[in-house]
Amino acid sequence: MPQMSALAPDLIQFIGRFHPLLVHLPIGFLVLLASLELLACWQRMHALTVVRGSVLMLTVPTTILSAVCGCLLARGGGYDTCLLEWHRWSGFGVAGACLLVLILHILNWRATYAVALALTLLSLVGVSHFGGSLTHGTNYLTRYLPSLGNHTEGGTPVMRTAVGTGSGDAASVFATLVQPLLVAKCVACHGPLQAKCGLRVDTMAQILRSPKYGPVLVPGNAAASELVTLLDYPLYQEGHMPPAGAPQMTADEIELLRWWVDAGAPDDKTAAESKLPANLQHLLNPHATPLPAPPDRNP
Secondary structure (H helix, E strand, O other), rough: OOOHHHHHHHHHHHHHHHHHHHHHHHHHHHHHHHHHHHHOOOOHHHHHHHHHHHHEEEEEEEEHHHHHHHHHHHHHOOOOOOOOOOOOOHHHHHHHHHHHHHHHHHHHOHHHHHHHHHHHHHHHHHHHHHHHHHOOOOOOOOOOOOOHHEEOOOEEEEEEOOOOOOOHOOOOOHHHHHHHHHHHHHHEEEEEOOHHOOOOOOOHHHHHHOOOOOOOOOOOOHHHHHHHHHHHHHOOOOOOOOOOOOOOOOOOOOHHHHHHHHHOOOOOHHHHHHOOOOHHHHHHOOOOOOOOOOOOOOO
């Protein structure tokens, strides 16, 4: 029995992780169904309506199965509670709406069926938005919308330049370089609105507060700090941060974090006091030309 109880959470997460795969099936089926209905309005394509029932018979079970797997996946935690509830119940709402559309089709209530299908598609936009926000951050769709000017993270303006937003040697290296970098590249998923895996990196106090699986920062030891090591994972390997599809850190930015952690992760020392390496000095002024790499002394 102890082995079974230990196995259960892993099995739940294993099944739950099929949600991202399954959720695309009902989306595709609903879009296909709507496309067929539009094409069927053309008299020469009216015969397409004969596959309406078959598509619906595929849509309903995959929608329900996707919703169930999503609930199992959510049990792993690490998601914004409010956003998760919106996604959960809107997902079940879409599943119920798909079932209603199937019933209306069987009853041959054509007008009501058409209205229900249109409303289901509109609801699908909402539930997809909530799901995307859970995975990629609340501003994933609007982050790079040009009309917004500076990007925002949870309502807080974020500079387009990840580093170099402080006042040079007068400000702490954390406030000048490290914090703006973390805000630009990490806070969308690990901030006040969403703390995936229980981790927040928007302040030094939050970084030092260990999430449920252990500390991500070991001052003085970058090799033992997941805040740094996960950046070196191959892009599509599980655990790589930031995840594929999100803005990635440059080689200099990764080197900056590695140096900062190895230097003891100071949050009160200036760049001069911390002896920022010469090859990273250009980060204090993003418009400066980086120093060339030193010549190889071992030909």
